Amino acid sequence: MGVFETVAIALWAMLPAYVPNNAAVLAGGGRPIDGGRTWNGRRILGDGKTWRGTAMGILAGALLGVALNAVEASASDLLGVALPTFPAAVLLALPAGAMLGDIAASFLKRRTGRQRGAAFPGVDQLDFVVFALLLAFLAAPDWFGEVFTLSVLVVVVVVTPLLHLVTNAIAYALGLKDEPW
Numbered sequence: 482m483g484v485f486e487t488v489a490i491a492l493w494a495m496l497p498a499y500v501p502n503n504a505a506v507l508a509g510g511g512r513p514i515d516g517g518r519t520w521n522g523r524r525i526l527g528d529g530k531t532w533r534g535t536a537m538g539i540l541a542g543a544l545l546g547v548a549l550n551a552v553e554a555s556a557s558d559l560l561g562v563a564l565p566t567f568p569a570a571v572l573l574a575l576p577a578g579a580m581l582g583d584i585a586a587s588f589l590k591r592r593t594g595r596q597r598g599a600a601f602p603g604v605d606q607l608d609f610v611v612f613a614l615l616l617a618f619l620a621a622p623d624w625f626g627e628v629f630t631l632s633v634l635v636v637v638v639v640v641t642p643l644l645h646l647v648t649n650a651i652a653y654a655l656g657l658k659d660e661p662w
């Protein structure tokens with residue numbers, strides 16, 4: 482597989498896991514998932530993880546996946562690359578995994594004494610990727626093996642942190658996020 486094809490498949494296959502975090506920032510807020518509860522004197526997750534943000538994130542990712550399925554043939558023709566379609570279970574697994582990864586990272590941040598909004602380099606950039614891939618693998622192992630070959634996985638792990646940094650910097654500059662990370 483050539484470099485262009487590998488990058489195109491990696492980005493396409495990860496889009497339903499990329500957009501949930503954007504949607505949670507744009508549409509989040511309201512009741513926190515942990516209901517304000519603490520554990521050992523620290524919040525379990527914190528006010529940055531809300532029911533609305535999580536639900537809107539999963540919905541946005543799943544709807545994007547449905548839209549990508551609808552345009553897959555034309556996009557594949559246009560790019561000259563055989564892009565994958567997403568099975569129903571994966572349409573849910575990718576965005577739900579992305580949101581779960583973000584929540585797991587907040588849990589870890591609070592346990593390590595980091596306040597809401599504090600940076601956790603490395604974890605911030607890849608939390609959603611690890612859980613999205615894990616849930617997609619559990620949901621459809623055969624599909625996962627065909628789409629996420631070793632070279633595609635390498636591209637995902639290298640390119641996602643860069644996209645995350647750029648996206649967050651732009652979102653911060655536009656006043657959509659409180660921190661640039």
Ligand SMILES: CC(C)=CCC/C(C)=C/CC/C(C)=C/CC/C(C)=C/COC[C@@H](COP(=O)(O)O)OC/C=C(\C)CC/C=C(\C)CC/C=C(\C)CCC=C(C)C
Binds near residue numbers: 499507541644649
């Ligand atoms: C459908 C909805 C609700 C929004 C779509 C908005 C949009 C333009 C999405 C782009 C999707 C995409 C390809 C994102 C990049 C991949 C990525 C790793 C995203 C992770 O997002 C991080 C998120 C919050 O992260 P956190 O929870 O970990 O803190 O980012 C905040 C983003 C927003 C508030 C949404 C608005 C986004 C922008 C203004 C930036 C759009 C920028 C790009 C598409 C730049 C892409 C960069 C290159 C170099 C191609």
Ligand SMILES: Nc1ccn([C@@H]2O[C@H](COP(=O)(O)OP(=O)(O)OP(=O)(O)O)[C@@H](O)[C@H]2O)c(=O)n1
Binds near residue numbers: 506510531532586
């Ligand atoms: N499941 C989620 C994820 C995010 N958000 C919204 O998106 C903002 C930015 O998300 P993020 O950077 O993930 O949260 P932080 O506030 O930085 O909190 P943490 O330190 O726990 O990551 C949050 O403040 C919150 O308004 C949300 O409502 N629900």
Ligand SMILES: [Mg+2]
Binds near residue numbers: 598599660662
């Ligand atoms: Mg943050």
